[in-house]
Amino acid sequence: MSELSGKILKIIMWVLMGITIIMALIFYTGKVVPGTEGTRIEEPTITQSFLLWAYMLFFATTGITVVFSIINFIKNPKGGKKTIFALLGAVVIILIAFLLADDTVLNMPYYDGKDNIPGTLKFVDTTLFTAYILSILAFLSIVGSSVSKLFKK
Numbered sequence: 001m002s003e004l005s006g007k008i009l010k011i012i013m014w015v016l017m018g019i020t021i022i023m024a025l026i027f028y029t030g031k032v033v034p035g036t037e038g039t040r041i042e043e044p045t046i047t048q049s050f051l052l053w054a055y056m057l058f059f060a061t062t063g064i065t066v067v068f069s070i071i072n073f074i075k076n077p078k079g080g081k082k083t084i085f086a087l088l089g090a091v092v093i094i095l096i097a098f099l100l101a102d103d104t105v106l107n108m109p110y111y112d113g114k115d116n117i118p119g120t121l122k123f124v125d126t127t128l129f130t131a132y133i134l135s136i137l138a139f140l141s142i143v144g145s146s147v148s149k150l151f152k153k
Helices: 003-029 047-075 077-100 118-152
Strands: none
Touching: 003 047, 047 077, 077 118
């Protein structure tokens, strides 16, 4: 990567971080939806915009990762084995999370919205279980790395 493109990338990342911080500040300190003030279900007015921003960042990151993975695979086919194993590992983790997920409709007082349906609940549960599994694997890899360094000395 050239020095100029590195600087441009760094500027873009700082701008995206700044936008995210500003939106988070507005989310936590801004106005709330009328009728929810002072209740247990107080909802910031910027919630939809904040979620949309998070979705945009997620899909942009996913798209960029996929594109550069494909480019790297084309440039280095021998290194493609690692990529394929990583993708298979990701699929296995998501499949395990999907099998653990529950789609039982929740009994939620004060909520009559349209998102309490089996499909949405299964998707959210799968996402949460995937995050839990990846967090546990990250923790175990950190601990394993530290322990293995103790035995190498």
